Amino acid sequence: MPDTAIPPSYPVTPMNRVKRRHDRGHYDHETVHAILDSSAMCNVSYVIDGQPYCTPTLFWREGTTLYWHGSSASRMLRNLSKGEPACLTVSHLDSLVMARCGFNHSADYRAAMCFGHATLVTDLEEKKRALVMMVDRFFPNRTAGLRQSTAKEIKATSVITMEIERASAKIRAKGVGDDEEDYALPIYAERLPVRSVIGEPEACPRLMPGVSRGEDLKAYQPGRTLDEALREAYAEAYGG
Amino acid sequence: MPDTAIPPSYPVTPMNRVKRRHDRGHYDHETVHAILDSSAMCNVSYVIDGQPYCTPTLFWREGTTLYWHGSSASRMLRNLSKGEPACLTVSHLDSLVMARCGFNHSADYRAAMCFGHATLVTDLEEKKRALVMMVDRFFPNRTAGLRQSTAKEIKATSVITMEIERASAKIRAKGVGDDEEDYALPIYAERLPVRSVIGEPEACPRLMPGVSRGEDLKAYQPGRTLDEALREAYAEAYGG
Numbered sequence: 001m002p003d004t005a006i007p008p009s010y011p012v013t014p015m016n017r018v019k020r021r022h023d024r025g026h027y028d029h030e031t032v033h034a035i036l037d038s039s040a041m042c043n044v045s046y047v048i049d050g051q052p053y054c055t056p057t058l059f060w061r062e063g064t065t066l067y068w069h070g071s072s073a074s075r076m077l078r079n080l081s082k083g084e085p086a087c088l089t090v091s092h093l094d095s096l097v098m099a100r101c102g103f104n105h106s107a108d109y110r111a112a113m114c115f116g117h118a119t120l121v122t123d124l125e126e127k128k129r130a131l132v133m134m135v136d137r138f139f140p141n142r143t144a145g146l147r148q149s150t151a152k153e154i155k156a157t158s159v160i161t162m163e164i165e166r167a168s169a170k171i172r173a174k175g176v177g178d179d180e181e182d183y184a185l186p187i188y189a190e191r192l193p194v195r196s197v198i199g200e201p202e203a204c205p206r207l208m209p210g211v212s213r214g215e216d217l218k219a220y221q222p223g224r225t226l227d228e229a230l231r232e233a234y235a236e237a238y239g240g
Numbered sequence: 241m242p243d244t245a246i247p248p249s250y251p252v253t254p255m256n257r258v259k260r261r262h263d264r265g266h267y268d269h270e271t272v273h274a275i276l277d278s279s280a281m282c283n284v285s286y287v288i289d290g291q292p293y294c295t296p297t298l299f300w301r302e303g304t305t306l307y308w309h310g311s312s313a314s315r316m317l318r319n320l321s322k323g324e325p326a327c328l329t330v331s332h333l334d335s336l337v338m339a340r341c342g343f344n345h346s347a348d349y350r351a352a353m354c355f356g357h358a359t360l361v362t363d364l365e366e367k368k369r370a371l372v373m374m375v376d377r378f379f380p381n382r383t384a385g386l387r388q389s390t391a392k393e394i395k396a397t398s399v400i401t402m403e404i405e406r407a408s409a410k411i412r413a414k415g416v417g418d419d420e421e422d423y424a425l426p427i428y429a430e431r432l433p434v435r436s437v438i439g440e441p442e443a444c445p446r447l448m449p450g451v452s453r454g455e456d457l458k459a460y461q462p463g464r465t466l467d468e469a470l471r472e473a474y475a476e477a478y479g480g
Contacts, residue, residue, distance in 0.1 A: 015291060020310075040347070041333050045285035045294035051255060052292050054285035056331035056351045070260075091296035093281050093436075093466075098457065101386050102375045103393040107280070111296045135342045146341050147422055153343040176444040182387055188451050189444035194466050196333075199433030204416040208426045217338065217430070226333075226434050 015115055016166035026169040029064070035112040035169050036061050036090050037234045038227040040138065044068060044160075045087045046118070059088065060137040062238070066114060067121075067130055070158020083117030086162055092227065093194050100178045100187040108173050108191065115166040121159040130159045133237070140236040142216040196226040255355055256406035266409040269304070275352040275409055276301050276330050277474045278467040280378065284308060285327045286358070299328065300377040302478070306354060307361075307370055310398020323357030326402055332467065336432045337415060340422040348413050348431065355406040361399040370399045373477070380476040382456040436466040 009028040010016065018025025026032065036042075042059040045052055059068035066088055095108040121127045131154060132143045175191035200222045201213065219229040219236070249268040250256065258265025266272065276282075282299040285292055299308035306328055331351040339345050361367045371394060372383045415431035440462045441453065459469040459476070 040336065041331060041349075043283040043285075043294050043296075043329055043331070045283075045292035045327075047287050047290065047292050050287065051325050051355070052285035052287050052327045054283050054294055054327040054329040054353065056283075056329060056349070058347060085291050087285075087292045087294040089283055089294035089296060091281060091283070096280065096378065096460075098379060098382070099386075101393070102371055102383055102389050103397065105375050107298060109281075109296070113294065115291070131342055135345050138336065139338060142338070143342055146339075146427060147425055149342050153341070157343065175442065178444075183446045184448065185387055186448045186451050187386060188447065188453055188457075190453070190457070191442040191444075192457075192460055193439030193442065195437055195439055197435055197437045199435055202415065202431040202433065204418075204429035204431075206423045207428065208424065211426050211428050213428055213430070217428075217432075220336075220432055 010164065010167040012168075013166060016113065016168040018168050018170055021170070021172075024170045024172055026171065027167065031169045031171070032112045032114070032164075032167045033061060034231070035092065035110045035171075036066075036114070037231050038092060038110075039090045040226070040230060042068065042088050042090045044118075045089070046084060058134070059090075060133060060234075062133070064164045066116075066162045066164060067134070068160050069134075070120070070160055083119040083162070086116060086118040088114045088116075088162065092196075094173065095175065095194055096192045097176055098188070098190050098192065099176055100182040100185050100189050104176075104178050104182075106172065106177070108175065110169070110171050110173075112167060112169045114162070114164045116162040116164055118160050118162045121161050124154075127157075127159055128154060130161070131157060134159070137237045138230070138233055139216040140233055142214075145214065145216070198222055198224050198226055198229060250404065250407040252408075253406060256353065256408040258408050258410055261410070261412075264410045264412055266411065267407065271409045271411075272352045272354070272404075272407045273301060274471070275332065275350045275411075276306075276354070277471050278332060278350075279330045280466070280470060282308065282328050282330045284358075285329070286324060298374070299330075300373060300474075302373070304404045306356075306402045306404060307374070308400050309374075310360070310400055323359040323402070326356060326358035328354045328356075328402065332436075333434050334413065335415065335434055337417075338428070338430050338432065339416055340418045340425050340427040340429050344416075344418050344422075346412065346417070348415065350409070350411050350413075352407060352409045354402070354404045356402040356404050358400050358402045361401050364394075367397075367399055368394060370401070371397060374399070377477045378470070378473055379456040380473055382454075385454065385456070438462055438464050438466055438469060 091111040
């Protein structure tokens with residue numbers, strides 16, 4: 001009876017328990033993964049010699065495993081096999097919220113924080129597969145129609161992977177939330193939506209004659225939110 | 241002769257030197273600050289017991305000083321006077337770039353990483369001033385028309401500040417950049433713009449009669465990019 005089963009969830013420990021506004025916290029896979037899959041970019045935090053670094057990068061998810069581009073962190077990871085602690089965070093700003101007092105000014109947002117140990121993908125076949133998905137997760141089946149990667153290109157790219165050991169999602173979606181007595185004040189308040197929107201595709205001016213936009217990009221239509229396009233592409237790429 | 245002066249810049253050390261694609265790196269105040277001021281949200285990284293945390297939060301800048309909301313980090317900072325190392329990062333995704341091979345798939349983006357030591361704002365007058373700017377930086381002069389903050393509200397809010405000791409900006413804005421020989425291949429390539437756009441304001445349904453949207457929100461018009469509105473509001477709030 002799968003419909004009565006407890007949905008899969010990340011374990012909750014002091015590391016990932018949402019402390020401030022814990023009513024906004026979620027730990028189930030479905031909520032955390034939906035926030036991750038709605039974004040192309042994340043921020044990854046590492047520690048090098050006690051100094052935290054917060055690096056924005058493209059990323060994607062497979063089950064409870066995350067992948068991202070190497071960037072400067074690959075230097076740190078190069079000789080490690082068991083991984084370094086890392087935190088990968090995705091956030092979406094959904095609105096600015098103007099209230100009747102400063103304290104209740106806020107924002108609607110969806111954020112996911114994932115904790116684990118980051119390691120370099122060193123196995124060549126696994127790395128090749130990851131590099132295909134680095135493209136195809138966003139643009140399903142695109143790699144099959146591309147000029148294939150050279151050994152030099154594969155070598156020049158670092159792929160990092162991290163199993164999600166702990167995760168939390170934090171969501172605010174309530175718009176204006178003033179103190180009850182403040183609603184009687186003659187002060188303007190609003191929720192101002194913000195969306196990440198896809199613009200008009202700019203085809204490369206050097207396309208060969210007769211080459212046109214393919215099915216791999218069909219989710220990315222102008223005017224659509226990036227969230228929605230990314231989730232649709234994800235579902236197609238991973239058959240979900 | 242100010243027009244021949246060297247523009248102010250952040251010092252470059254191994255901590256903030258852009259290593260991968262260093263041609264995309266910038267260290268001058270103008271470039272770094274423009275990226276910061278175009279965003280309402282940042283990601284802040286801290287280390288607690290060797291574990292990095294990457295927390296999204298609202299923030300703002302005054303000169304070379306950053307401010308943000310406390311969140312769970314305030315627990316760590318409560319008893320420290322000299323501060324903990326932190327990294328505050330802002331990133332804007334400007335496009336997805338589909339190339340003719342996997343290796344040249346990319347994104348146009350603007351990102352700024354700022355390094356320093358984070359401390360809690362404990363002086364009451366400084367904290368009050370910061371809480372005004374936490375609203376007025378985004379909505380110029382808004383606080384003057386709000387229900388004033390109570391002592392309890394001020395106490396319940398943590399404000400963290402960090403002088404920018406090191407910073408770097410990294411910008412990619414070139415769209416499709418394929419290997420010269422690949423342009424002859426019959427493969428579709430494009431730059432797909434992405435923008436963070438302001439939607440229709442949703443006025444609080446419980447407004448008192450006759451209350452309308454004021455000048456403090458005039459930068460935030462539907463259809464505008466959030467970047468542009470935030471920069472305009474910033475210039476008005478700080479007279480710059």
